[in-house]
Amino acid sequence: MDPGEFFASSRVLIVAGKGGVGKTVTAATIAAAASRCGLSVLLVEVSGRSAAAPMFGADAQGYEEAVLVHAGNQHGEIRGRSITPDQALVEWLSGHGFQRIVKRMTKSGLLEVVATATPGIKDLLVFGRIKALEAARAADLIVVDAPAAGHALGFLRSPAGVREAARSGTIHRQAVEVLEMISDPSRCQVVLVTIPEETPINELIETSFAVEDEVGVKLGPVVVNSVLPRIDGLDGRLRWAKCSDHERSDLATAAEFRAGRTALQDEQLARLEDRLPLPQIRLPQIFGTSIGPDDLEQLATTMLAEIESLEDLS
Numbered sequence: 677m678d679p680g681e682f683f684a685s686s687r688v689l690i691v692a693g694k695g696g697v698g699k700t701v702t703a704a705t706i707a708a709a710a711s712r713c714g715l716s717v718l719l720v721e722v723s724g725r726s727a728a729a730p731m732f733g734a735d736a737q738g739y740e741e742a743v744l745v746h747a748g749n750q751h752g753e754i755r756g757r758s759i760t761p762d763q764a765l766v767e768w769l770s771g772h773g774f775q776r777i778v779k780r781m782t783k784s785g786l787l788e789v790v791a792t793a794t795p796g797i798k799d800l801l802v803f804g805r806i807k808a809l810e811a812a813r814a815a816d817l818i819v820v821d822a823p824a825a826g827h828a829l830g831f832l833r834s835p836a837g838v839r840e841a842a843r844s845g846t847i848h849r850q851a852v853e854v855l856e857m858i859s860d861p862s863r864c865q866v867v868l869v870t871i872p873e874e875t876p877i878n879e880l881i882e883t884s885f886a887v888e889d890e891v892g893v894k895l896g897p898v899v900v901n902s903v904l905p906r907i908d909g910l911d912g913r914l915r916w917a918k919c920s921d922h923e924r925s926d927l928a929t930a931a932e933f934r935a936g937r938t939a940l941q942d943e944q945l946a947r948l949e950d951r952l953p954l955p956q957i958r959l960p961q962i963f964g965t966s967i968g969p970d971d972l973e974q975l976a977t978t979m980l981a982e983i984e985s986l987e988d989l990s
């Protein structure tokens with residue numbers, strides 16, 4: 677399908693998955709790829725960290741929005757910001773006529789009081805800010821780097837939970853409005869990320885059914901990150917390599933190890949395809965110490981090609 681059409685098909689993409697599988701890298705890759713389709717992008721981090729900025733060669737951004745990539749001839753602007761529950765609560769209260777309380781109470785842990793009273797409220801507050809940004813058309817595409825670990829499901833479940841807990845009033849309304857956004861596929865979709873290994877894939881399969889059936893959010897394609905690129909004819913090349921017998925034997929061991937890993941990986945990719953009827957976008961493992969702007973370009977190029985090769989998504 678046309679990548680530009682894909683990125684324009686939903687205003688908010690929430691990138692979720694198990695801790696450490698590459699959510700931040702995937703969110704940054706989506707931002708870079710969408711920008712190359714001419715879209716303006718706002719990348720939102722909700723974990724309280726600013727992990728994405730260095731991948732764009734920019735300084736870490738804070739709560740305030742910062743430009744990560746300036747708009748050019750061929751690409752849209754990418755801005756980044758972070759949203760934390762504390763800051764979202766202060767903003768929300770300030771916008772609802774509680775400025776005086778905010779001034780008096782933020783220092784004494786207002787959020788903790790509110791959070792204890794209504795479970796899920798922290799996540800809902802963050803969602804509320806995202807919804808406000810979406811309503812204000814802050815960018816053509818808002819990419820949300822969702823919280824780590826098993827928290828992703830809790831994050832997605834929070835609006836429904838709060839709607840039940842607070843049966844009326846502003847908080848209830850906020851929950852209802854957020855639910856309206858996340859259950860409308862033209863406004864919000866979830867992109868789940870995994871790596872091609874057994875446990876993360878099992879978790880992804882479970883999460884995906886919970887997300888669609890229980891939370892009612894549409895799932896976009898699944899991103900399989902850190903896929904080992906295939907090296908064809910490794911054995912054949914070894915035979916002709918100019919090296920000592922000792923080196924040859926070391927290389928053969930390495931080649932065997934690599935072949936073993938790719939075989940395991942292929943098995944997992946096939947299993948995922950079999951168990952989960954969602955299109956896959958595969959991103960290669962990048963070799964090096966950390967992911968910089970050049971690597972991100974490479975990942976975005978791969979993502980664009982992968983989307984191009986997908987059948988039209990309905």
Ligand SMILES: Nc1ncnc2c1ncn2[C@@H]1O[C@H](COP(=O)(O)OP(=O)(O)OP(=O)(O)O)[C@@H](O)[C@H]1O
Pocket residue numbers: 694695696697698699700701702723727823824825901902903959960961962963966967
């Ligand atoms: N395709 C890749 N190739 C090489 N390294 C990668 C790739 N994807 C992610 N990494 C590296 O793996 C680590 C984890 O990636 P990332 O921070 O994106 O994961 P995460 O899911 O956001 O983690 P967390 O749950 O802690 O937020 C980082 O050091 C990142 O640079």
Ligand SMILES: [Mg+2]
Pocket residue numbers: 699700701723727821824
């Ligand atoms: Mg992360």
